[in-house]
Amino acid sequence: MQDTNFVPMLVAVPLLGAFLIPLLSKLWKGFADLVGNLVGVILLGFAIYGVVTLSTGTPGIVYKMGGWLPPVGITLVYDSLAALVVLVINLVALPALLFSTRYLDPYTGRWKYYTLFMLLLAGLNGIAISGDMFNMFVFIEISAVASYALVAFGTGAEELEAGFKYMVMGEVGGLSLLFAIAMLYAKTSTLNMADMSQALASMGHTPFFWFVLATLLVGFAIKMAMVPFHSWLPDAHLSAPAPVSAMLSGVFVKVLGIYAMARVVFNVFGLSRPTAPGFFNMLVGFGLVSILVGGLLAINQKNYKRLLAYSTVSQIGYILLGFGIGNYWGVVGALFHVIGHAATKGLLFLASRSIERATGSRELGEIGGLEKSMPVTAWSYILGTMSLAGAPPFAGFISKLLIILGAVASKMYWLAIVAALFSTVTLGYLVRVISKVFIGRKDVVPTPAAESPPMILLALIMLVAIALVFGVAFQPVLDNIVQPAAEALFGGLAYARLVLGG
Amino acid sequence: MKGMSAIVQTVSRLVAGMLFLFGCYIILHGHLTPGGGFAGGVIVAAAFILQSLAFGSVEATEQHRYTFTSVFESMGGLGFVLIGFIGYAAGHEFLRNVWASFGEPLRLVSAGTIPLANIAIGMKVGAGLFAIFLALGASRFKMKD
Amino acid sequence: MVPFLACVLLFLFGLYAVLLKRNIIKIIIGFSIMEYAVNLFFAFAGFKRGALAPIITEVGVVKDFVDPLPQALVLTSIVIALATTALMLAMAMRIYEKYKTFDITEIRRLKG
Numbered sequence: 001m002q003d004t005n006f007v008p009m010l011v012a013v014p015l016l017g018a019f020l021i022p023l024l025s026k027l028w029k030g031f032a033d034l035v036g037n038l039v040g041v042i043l044l045g046f047a048i049y050g051v052v053t054l055s056t057g058t059p060g061i062v063y064k065m066g067g068w069l070p071p072v073g074i075t076l077v078y079d080s081l082a083a084l085v086v087l088v089i090n091l092v093a094l095p096a097l098l099f100s101t102r103y104l105d106p107y108t109g110r111w112k113y114y115t116l117f118m119l120l121l122a123g124l125n126g127i128a129i130s131g132d133m134f135n136m137f138v139f140i141e142i143s144a145v146a147s148y149a150l151v152a153f154g155t156g157a158e159e160l161e162a163g164f165k166y167m168v169m170g171e172v173g174g175l176s177l178l179f180a181i182a183m184l185y186a187k188t189s190t191l192n193m194a195d196m197s198q199a200l201a202s203m204g205h206t207p208f209f210w211f212v213l214a215t216l217l218v219g220f221a222i223k224m225a226m227v228p229f230h231s232w233l234p235d236a237h238l239s240a241p242a243p244v245s246a247m248l249s250g251v252f253v254k255v256l257g258i259y260a261m262a263r264v265v266f267n268v269f270g271l272s273r274p275t276a277p278g279f280f281n282m283l284v285g286f287g288l289v290s291i292l293v294g295g296l297l298a299i300n301q302k303n304y305k306r307l308l309a310y311s312t313v314s315q316i317g318y319i320l321l322g323f324g325i326g327n328y329w330g331v332v333g334a335l336f337h338v339i340g341h342a343a344t345k346g347l348l349f350l351a352s353r354s355i356e357r358a359t360g361s362r363e364l365g366e367i368g369g370l371e372k373s374m375p376v377t378a379w380s381y382i383l384g385t386m387s388l389a390g391a392p393p394f395a396g397f398i399s400k401l402l403i404i405l406g407a408v409a410s411k412m413y414w415l416a417i418v419a420a421l422f423s424t425v426t427l428g429y430l431v432r433v434i435s436k437v438f439i440g441r442k443d444v445v446p447t448p449a450a451e452s453p454p455m456i457l458l459a460l461i462m463l464v465a466i467a468l469v470f471g472v473a474f475q476p477v478l479d480n481i482v483q484p485a486a487e488a489l490f491g492g493l494a495y496a497r498l499v500l501g502g
Numbered sequence: 503m504k505g506m507s508a509i510v511q512t513v514s515r516l517v518a519g520m521l522f523l524f525g526c527y528i529i530l531h532g533h534l535t536p537g538g539g540f541a542g543g544v545i546v547a548a549a550f551i552l553q554s555l556a557f558g559s560v561e562a563t564e565q566h567r568y569t570f571t572s573v574f575e576s577m578g579g580l581g582f583v584l585i586g587f588i589g590y591a592a593g594h595e596f597l598r599n600v601w602a603s604f605g606e607p608l609r610l611v612s613a614g615t616i617p618l619a620n621i622a623i624g625m626k627v628g629a630g631l632f633a634i635f636l637a638l639g640a641s642r643f644k645m646k647d
Numbered sequence: 648m649v650p651f652l653a654c655v656l657l658f659l660f661g662l663y664a665v666l667l668k669r670n671i672i673k674i675i676i677g678f679s680i681m682e683y684a685v686n687l688f689f690a691f692a693g694f695k696r697g698a699l700a701p702i703i704t705e706v707g708v709v710k711d712f713v714d715p716l717p718q719a720l721v722l723t724s725i726v727i728a729l730a731t732t733a734l735m736l737a738m739a740m741r742i743y744e745k746y747k748t749f750d751i752t753e754i755r756r757l758k759g
Contacts (some may be wrong), residue, residue, distance in 0.1 A: 005590065005596075008596040008597075012583055012586060012587075012596065015579070016580070016583050017582050018579070019576045019579035019580045019583065020576070020580065022572055022573075022575070022576045023573060023576045023577070023580075026569070026573075063596075065596060065597055066589065066597040066599065067599075069546075108626070224504075
């Protein structure tokens with residue numbers, strides 16, 4: 001076996017887990033936990049192995065499924081950008097799985113949850129490595145349907161309402177994507193991304209080109225909760241189980257929306273700032289609107305799950321801003337923000353849910369003084385908040401700094417000022433949360449609460465470690481993971497040479 | 503859920519077996535004629551659904567049927583992933599068609615792992631659709647208020 | 648060109664139903680119309696005048712066939728549509744059980 005064989009295993013192993021869990025759970029109830037967490041560990045191992053393999057110098061692995069050569073067959077392309085995204089997915093998935101082992105105690109039907117989670121993982125990994133447009137759409141739909149079912153998992157009235165709303169919006173986005181892919185096939189007669197990029201390059205920037213791109217962007221915008229399509233995100237976060245919220249806000253909106261959009265815009269359509277400045281200015285505009293709307297709506301929220309959801313909308317705006325600025329440091333900052341925000345949001349959702357479980361209340365202002373009764377959980381929440389606000393030495397600081405530097409380098413000074421300003425607004429509402437819940441209220445008797453069980457602590461500590469490590473040791477991360485990914489995006493049509501020529 | 507009248511029950515007793523056989527024919531000949539795993543699986547599910555609708559059932563038998571269907575569904579899915587792994591065992595890539603030259607073309611035994619994949623998909627789709635029917639139609643909850 | 652425009656029009660009809668109807672079942676029917684429109688578009692994309700259905704009956708003889716790739720894609724797309732419609736219907740049934748109505752203007756407990 002060659003060492004490139006781990007690429008389809010990223011999809012095949014969670015599928016195997018998803019089909020084994022219903023069978024084995026009829027024999028012993030604990031099998032679901034065992035298989036689920038085992039799959040998570042295996043996938044993280046593959047992800048790290050892949051990143052290490054790519055950092056030794058190979059430009060990318062092109063895996064031809066079933067032995068059929070491109071552009072006839074379906075190829076899986078594992079280049080540096082895919083390596084980054086796969087690493088993010090599996091880094092957040094393993095703590096979410098560990099958290100689920102104790103979190104699911106009040107729910108019935110554990111094996112159903114794990115099966116859906118395995119399908120979600122298979123779909124997300126598949127999107128990241130797919131080299132074919134329709135294949136990417138199929139994996140998008142797999143992970144989307146799994147997430148609809150997971151959001152409505154505890155079948156109470158509000159969860160069903162949120163799940164249905166999310167489902168309708170998500171499906172309209174998915175069908176727009178399918179329509180755009182159908183139009184692209186009708187015009188270029190191929191579905192392979194590399195081949196399509198060459199056909200589109202020879203076609204030029206006709207009105208049809210922009211129309212298809214607009215349809216694709218509508219589909220991706222709904223999936224990434226960009227304003228004005230963001231309204232499903234707060235309700236879905238309120239109702240979903242906490243590990244699902246962590247995966248949803250931390251990974252799902254980024255892989256489906258941001259990664260898929262970046263891949264299509266830069267590599268398939270071959271756009272870049274010098275050739276299409278109007279398009280990139282539009283991206284900057286959308287990013288700014290998302291930052292503003294998300295930040296302003298987050299200020300007055302009382303329920304901290306909704307607060308975190310609006311904060312996600314705002315951070316997606318930052319990532320879009322980074323892509324819209326279009327020069328090297330903007331894109332590098334945006335990609336770094338993908339990693340940092342995924343770990344940070346995951347950490348915040350898991351920690352806040354542990355606190356809610358232990359104290360029994362969801363609203364701010366009713367709990368206080370928790371750093372004495374549950375120290376590890378409380379400190380992981382505080383550190384996560386600091387990372388989200390962009391305080392050094394966490395990952396959030398580095399990424400926002402890089403985006404602002406990118407804006408300055410392109411002489412868009414007003415943009416840098418707005419971005420920095422809203423960063424302080426973020427800091428504002430988050431500090432409000434910390435001061436109400438944790439420290440500084442001397443008049444409050446500490447709420448009696450037990451420390452969380454060990455599995456949950458393990459998950460929280462892992463995520464804190466990721467946010468810290470990526471922030472402190474940012475130079476090797478930049479050199480080996482993020483900058484090659486940005487170069488894969490900037491290469492544009494070099495993607496086609498990688499797939500077809502090599 | 504209630505069954506239906508005597509005419510429907512007699513006819514469905516005759517027809518359900520033929521439906522099942524027809525569905526299996528479409529699944530097995532997926533590499534020669536149009537159809538294959540998906541279409542054949544839907545027809546197989548239709549045979550079971552017809553039986554369920556015509557004869558009705560009690561809640562206990564429904565739970566038993568649901569467990570049985572779930573086992574078949576998982577086995578179908580596992581079969582497909584294991585067929586992918588056969589490609590590895592023969593030294594090539596994942597999902598490779600390894601016995602493609604075994605048997606003559608345009609006969610039933612030909613085209614390597616494609617008929618096996620069709621059987622796995624047929625099992626999964628058939629069992630899956632019947633499970634959807636059980637979850638939606640043969641309901642444990644009543645729609646009256 | 649005309650069949651393609653007809654498919655776009657059908658897609659827009661489905662979108663109208665999803666966006667503007669109040670009954671959940673009508674929304675789900677709107678989704679079915681949208682999926683039908685997209686599948687029809689795909690099937691049209693592979694059409695050639697005067698060509699045969701892409702089934703090989705004799706070995707080695709290549710006739711003028713319609714493009715078989717969109718037909719495989721439409722098959723996959725129909726199955727995906729089946730799964731999502733089934734999930735939407737199951738959710739709609741459970742919503743009826745909890746809220747006692749199918750009218751979306753009354754299913755609004757989540758605010759903010």
